[in-house]
Amino acid sequence: xxxxxxxxxxxxxxxxxxxxxxxxxxxxxxxxxxxxxxxxxxxxxxxxxxxxxxxxxxxxxxxxxxxxxxxxxxxxxxxxxxxxxxxxxxxxxxxxxxxxxxxxxxxxxxxxxxxxxxxxxxxxxxxxxxxxxxxxxxxxxxxxxxxxxxxxxxxxxxxxxxxxxxxxxxxxxxxxxxxxxxxxxxxxxxxxxxxxxxxxxxxxxxxxxxxxxxxxxxxxxxxxxxxxxxxxxxxxxxxxxxxxxxxxxxxxxxxxxxxxxxxxxxxxxxxxxxxxxx
Amino acid sequence: xxxxxxxxxxxxxxxxxxxxxxxxxxxxxxxxxxxxxxxxxxxxxxxxxxxxxxxxxxxxxxxxxxxxxxxxxxxxxxxxxxxxxxxxxxxxxxxxxxxxxxxxxxxxxxxxxxxxxxxxxxxxxxxxxxxxxxxxxxxxxxxxxxxxxxxxxxxxxxxxxxxxxxxxxxxxxxxxxxxxxxxxxxxxxxxxxxxxxxxxxxxxxxxxxxxxxxxxxxxxxxxxxxxxxxxxxxxxxxxxxxxxxxxxxxxxxxxxxxxxxxxxxxxxxxxxxxxxxxxxxxxxxxxxxxxxxxxxxxxxxxxxxxxxxxxxxxxxxxxxxxxxxxxxxxxxxxxxxxxxxxxx
Numbered sequence: 035x036x037x038x039x040x041x042x043x044x045x046x047x048x049x050x051x052x053x054x055x056x057x058x059x060x061x062x063x064x065x066x067x068x069x070x071x072x073x074x075x076x077x078x079x080x081x082x083x084x085x086x087x088x089x090x091x092x093x094x095x096x097x098x099x100x101x102x103x104x105x106x107x108x109x110x111x112x113x114x115x116x117x118x119x120x121x122x123x124x125x126x127x128x129x130x131x132x133x134x135x136x137x138x139x140x141x142x143x144x145x146x147x148x149x150x151x152x153x154x155x156x157x158x159x160x161x162x163x164x165x166x167x168x169x170x171x172x173x174x175x176x177x178x179x180x181x182x183x184x185x186x187x188x189x190x191x192x193x194x195x196x197x198x199x200x201x202x203x204x205x206x207x208x209x210x211x212x213x214x215x216x217x218x219x220x221x222x223x224x225x226x227x228x229x230x231x232x233x234x235x236x237x238x239x240x241x242x243x244x245x246x247x248x249x250x251x252x253x254x255x256x257x258x259x260x261x262x263x264x265x266x267x268x269x270x271x272x273x274x275x276x277x278x279x280x281x282x283x284x285x286x287x288x289x290x291x292x293x294x295x296x297x298x299x300x301x302x303x304x305x306x307x308x309x310x311x312x
Numbered sequence: 313x314x315x316x317x318x319x320x321x322x323x324x325x326x327x328x329x330x331x332x333x334x335x336x337x338x339x340x341x342x343x344x345x346x347x348x349x350x351x352x353x354x355x356x357x358x359x360x361x362x363x364x365x366x367x368x369x370x371x372x373x374x375x376x377x378x379x380x381x382x383x384x385x386x387x388x389x390x391x392x393x394x395x396x397x398x399x400x401x402x403x404x405x406x407x408x409x410x411x412x413x414x415x416x417x418x419x420x421x422x423x424x425x426x427x428x429x430x431x432x433x434x435x436x437x438x439x440x441x442x443x444x445x446x447x448x449x450x451x452x453x454x455x456x457x458x459x460x461x462x463x464x465x466x467x468x469x470x471x472x473x474x475x476x477x478x479x480x481x482x483x484x485x486x487x488x489x490x491x492x493x494x495x496x497x498x499x500x501x502x503x504x505x506x507x508x509x510x511x512x513x514x515x516x517x518x519x520x521x522x523x524x525x526x527x528x529x530x531x532x533x534x535x536x537x538x539x540x541x542x543x544x545x546x547x548x549x550x551x552x553x554x555x556x557x558x559x560x561x562x563x564x565x566x567x568x569x570x571x572x573x574x575x576x577x578x579x580x581x582x583x584x585x586x587x588x589x590x591x592x593x594x595x596x597x598x599x600x601x602x603x604x605x606x607x608x609x610x611x612x613x614x615x616x617x618x619x620x621x622x623x624x625x626x627x628x629x630x631x632x633x634x635x636x637x638x639x640x641x642x643x644x645x646x647x648x649x650x651x652x653x654x655x656x
Contacts, residue, residue, distance in 0.1 A: 121548070122548040137318060144534060145549060152321055
């Protein structure tokens with residue numbers, strides 16, 4: 035196993051901006067993810083999180099500013115070189131033709147194969163190991179269409195692992211997973227960061243998952259960075275209520291000492307209002 | 313050899329040989345069976361020596377026609393496979409992107425101008441030449457319209473192709489109303505699709521072009537696999553999506569244009585055979601593409617044989633046979649396997 039210093043690569047953006055048909059989606063966003071770090075990207079719907087992920091993954095080359103993977107500008111990078119370093123797990127994938135799970139995971143070897151080359155037995159072993167790490171080894175011969183969304187998402191994560199990425203971009207990868215598989219997925223993400231030095235930038239909506247698993251957080255609002263820093267610095271009552279425009283209850287998880295954030299329902303807000311001295 | 317297993321060199325070779333043998337067998341059946349007195353037994357070593365007339369039937373009529381059927385079936389099936397992959401749509405066929413409409417206009421115009429006879433301009437190749445020019449014209453026009461901001465958008469190609477085909481159909485109806493009865497008959501027969509009688513030189517040219525295009529498409533087979541998960545997902549796996557789309561559109565359209573130019577609109581081969589092969593072999597394009605060329609060839613050779621002998625001494629347009637067999641078969645497949653596709 036290689037040391038974290040040699041295996042992982044950094045992700046960074048410098049004053050990145052992007053417009054969809056003239057409408058600004060991101061403005062002046064600068065962030066940095068070091069090898070071995072798990073960094074969370076949070077913010078309300080439409081705040082530009084997925085756009086930032088897509089820019090770093092190379093599918094939106096018409097961005098302003100600079101976006102770099104391993105120090106190389108994304109806009110001018112060769113697709114295959116980028117994919118050999120960087121894997122992306124989107125929120126949802128649609129699969130066209132009825133490939134089997136193992137065949138889907140083997141697609142992760144694409145950037146490492148030349149031309150028409152066939153996957154070697156080593157590639158197949160790697161794909162099987164990736165499936166195993168994602169708790170999906172038993173699905174190997176199933177057709178992808180026959181799986182539940184949660185199972186599919188684990189297969190997609192296994193495909194990302196088979197890519198042997200040195201940096202990972204995750205766009206709400208756990209939204210279809212039950213709590214056990216959410217935890218297992220993020221445990222695995224942390225393990226990759228710690229043992230392989232993989233740099234991880236992940237979009238998530240669950241503030242408690244973010245508090246538990248992320249080293250640092252960027253909070254986006256209306257395409258700009260509203261707050262950035264360590265989780266306990268960013269997840270303050272003031273930041274969260276301003277950015278998400280809703281009431282939250284912030285406490286400490288007695289077991290882990292991490293932050294505990296509960297969004298308040300309309301009923302809970304009324305209870306709160308009655309308790310407050312008028 | 314389950315289709316679910318990862319593709320290996322050995323499995324590819326085994327299936328290619330098996331389908332190659334199927335094609336060879338179909339060709340043998342095609343040349344050995346027909347309305348004349350010639351039979352396959354006569355061709356075997358030790359059979360009765362061939363008469364002058366039988367030799368002529370064999371070498372000048374049946375063999376070139378069967379070879380042309382093999383190449384055309386292969387070309388149409390390969391075009392069907394790559395268009396289905398490009399558009400991520402299992403219902404795509406070689407004609408869906410409009411090039412066939414351009415070829416039809418060209419061919420029909422040539423017939424209207426009276427270039428149809430073998431004695432006329434270009435020794436019988438006037439109609440295919442005009443049709444191919446029409447196909448090229450349509451190709452450039454559709455690519456130009458569908459390129460937005462330097463990108464070829466799949467929905468725009470599909471829409472442009474559909475509209476161009478509708479336009480072509482209207483233009484052809486117009487031509488049919490002003491054509492003489494004799495011309496009308498030639499036009500209708502041309503459009504229905506049939507395997508033409510070409511000289512060896514023309515068949516050779518057709519075969520060489522189609523094989524070259526197929527090999528070029530085969531070089532992108534792994535990219536088509538990745539495109540299954542969508543353009544963005546494929547790009548994130550390292551596929552140069554724009555380049556792949558453009559090359560596929562051009563090469564697939566050239567294959568279609570060549571096929572329609574010489575044979576008219578032979579339907580269903582390019583739609584049904586890809587699905588049949590996917591059922592048999594799984595969706596990996598590295599295997600699917602060579603299989604499409606060989607299996608599609610065998611399918612059309614047998615369909616053409618049926619067209620020749622079914623209503624002997626008359627002859628059916630082969631497009632009628634492929635659609636009569638292909639239509640119900642496709643519905644059967646759709647009923648059984650339709651839910652296996654997931655193009656959200």
